[in-house]
Amino acid sequence: MLFSVLVCLLVTVFLYYKWTFKYWQRRNIPWLEPSLPFGNLSNPFNRQENLGITVKKFYKEMKQRKWKHGGIFFLVSPVYCVVDLDYVKNIMSRDFHYFTDRSIYFNEKNDPLSAHLFAIGGQKWRNLRTKLTPTFTSGKMKQMFHTLLECESNLLKRIAKECHSPINIKEILSCFTIDVIGSVGFGLECKTFEDEDSPFRIYGKKVFKDSVLRSLKRVFLTSNFPDLARKLGVLAFPSDITDFFLKVVTDTVRYREENHHTRSDFLQLLIDMKNNETLTIEEIAAQCFVFFLAGFETSSTTMTFALYELAKNQEIQSRVREEIGAVLKKYDGKITYEAIHDMKYMNQVIDETLRKYPATTVITRTCVRDYGIPDQDVIIPKGTSVLIPVLGIHHDEEYYPNPEKFDPERFTQENKAARHHYAHLPFGEGPRICIGLRFGLMQSKVGLTSLLKNYRFTVNEKTKEPLKMQVRSLILAAEGEIWLDAHKL
Template sequence: MLEKTDGSLLLQVLILPGLALLACYAYYSVVYSYWKKRGVKHPKPIAPFGNFAKGIFYSNPSVIANNLYKELDGEKYGGLYSFNKPILMLRDPELIKEVMVKDFGRFYGRGIAPNEDIEPLQGHLFALSGSKWRNLRVKLTPTFTSGKMKMMFPTMVQTGKELQEYLKTPAGKQEVLEVKDLLARYSTDIIASCAFGIKCNCLKEPNAEFRVWGRKLFQLSLKSRALRFINLLMPSLMRIFKVSLFPQDVSKYFRGMVKDTVEYREANNIHRNDFMQLMIQLKNKTLGIEEDDPLIKMPIKEINGLKSNEPFEITMDVIAAQAFVFFAAGFETSSTTMTFCLYELACNPDIQARVRKEIDSMLKKHDGQITYEGVLEMEYLDKVVNETLRKYPPVPLLTRECAQTTKLAGTDLVVEKGTQIMLPVMALQRDPKHFPNPHKFDPERFGEEEKKKRHPFSYIPFGEGPRLCIGMRFGLMQTKVGLISVLSNNEVQVSEKTPVPLVFDYKSFILSTKGGMWLKFVKRSDKVAA
């Protein structure tokens, strides 16, 4: 009897796992036939990860997206799988234009499902979709118009002067500095002041409290990586157990800071020319709308399902979420752009010399001062920054989600509701079809004649259409003021510690290099007096 029982148990031990494996095989065979049935070319997926197995190890998706983009060479689009979810990658700029602009009403979401009940800071403009996003976008538009930008411009210039002062000693000694952290401290000082009304002096105090919390945002622990993996595989579990991907101590810090700032200003009738003041005016319904946003210009009837009359109140948590994303997106992306720009200028001294010459000319014209109008006049610096964003887009991948089953214009493909759309920004901007010799740093690609030769949607570092980055002008101005502040008095050069060629750190969500970015700073000997 015992022998029979043992034999039966052994049989179960052998058969049950086999049946489970067979069931998994059958399931994924069906799931991974989705694109084949539709006649869409697709790289071979690996169960259960699909085409994103490396995503377990890499936080930055660009390395995976770039490889998949190349595998689909010659195609206008291709099919991918993230675990069991089908994803459509668009490679053709005209199709990208269709999704981002022409047929925006069917592709207005990013496919992010924020849960503000679990984490209020998730309720920011970048993550929201539908009517809530539309109404918040309209309300936030006044905070980033040209007029409001000019209000915040003096803060950028003052912080630029502090950066110049900081560099005097090391440049005088021709020292080699790690520029990524230095420039992150510069941009943190600006945004802390503009978004939160806080003077944190990160340039003088590298471990200032605000900077420490800023670092924590992009330092993923083992626990954070595990939660992100679970969220990709089974997002419903995160909602059932009310688990947030966001570090609770970081959330508590930022929400508390915003609450204290708003209450202090209102109690003491304090007004400042910054983003926080504009948010307070929105909360109190004392801020008008300036109609220079592409969303406002688009007739509401063209945006399917996005109602304009749903009530939407600016609460303390809404303010905290917008201030938080302004900070998180602004300081890291701008400092990353400046870092890569200085690297390319160090590697291309002829281009750097031309930039410095334009800076000298602008300062001479404006009595030695960095002015808002003066920065806008600098055409060559604009080309240099654009070329940096082409080669090193801080956000190398954008997403959209199909809100309504629709036939993709110019194709026979019907995209089903809920399908994720991938827009491979970095791969597109490094495609030799659109940018010949793409690894060469050439600002003249952004001359008017050269721009006419290529499709405008082959270059989309800030997105496009109604979901164009609302803080684009702020980010570009902050970046340009920082570069002017550095290069007006200094030369940047490669050193023995400079990574040539670059090695990217794909464990970082924002595009960055392994081991930091080390450049030599030398006080200018050719500076022309203003």
């Protein structure tokens, strides 16, 4: 009897998978052949590569087959993968009203920090985006610049202290960006350079380090059955992370309100919104949380890979340093807001770094109503998850010949104008383009300018080459970290 039940169960599961895996065939969309039980994904218990690299391979295979788009499966969930850049443009901009939401799990009830601007959708996202946008104008960036620059001295002190031995450059740059975000965003001294056990650094690291358990929850529950996951109270982040950031924000808001203390920063804007538009303390904490994470990790990652490539390419490093010297000479040797905006070649170096090592390797969207693909008799149903394979696009030889070569000349004005605008997507595009991109670029340029005008960098033998990306990191990060030698000029 038990044997018969098990056989029936196995047959049922098998038939269910067979029916599910014909989904894209029924939709008349080409697809990559999945397999039981993980679809097109590898075994989450034994992953061998970063998910962004896996999706890059999907893109490359579809491109080789001359597909404009294709279907894949994450476990049993059908996922629509975009290849053609005009289709990417449609989804991100022209037909954005069909794809307003991201396919990112959040649980506002049990995990309030997960319901931040990056994850939420619908009208709530629109309202919040409209309210937060004024925080990141060029005028606001100029106001924040002096506070940002105050963090430079601690960066230089740390490099001077460690320049006689191999430097884990990502660790130092993460301390710099955490101090910047803490000061500019919330008026807090995070003191990450002084305190190796700074909770901001500890919890910041923890968010981006994926565990087997978190990976399984994402694959099996939050990605495939988000409504069920919310009913079960599944958290997007470990509870200790939520508790820490919620307490920091709550205590800071209470202090400012009780002492009538105001400050021109990101948190103050949220406090004003709370008082005028009934924003809850949990909603404030969620926005602070994502601003902190996006601000420190993406910028420190970008600077790390930029310095690695400059250390590998000494001619390019020398050219950047020459530009820094020439520009700063016009501003009495000082790093100013205007000076960093005059550094055109620096921009090219950062753009090329973000091409080769985009912090966000995949952009997700959710189709919020049935969408007819313009040049085909194909409907993408409401609720479908959409993948835009950023890393794949950025390494496509059609747009970037010899893509593994680091070449800032790809981003001269002439070369950018000759290339499809959606071939470079480090910050996304359209209405959901990264709201803080100006700030991220500003602090990256300040950090690189400060270091390169004082030091020449070379690659230390502790760096494992060729670089291999950490398998369970949610953004690109090198296995074994990147170690550099700093030579005082």
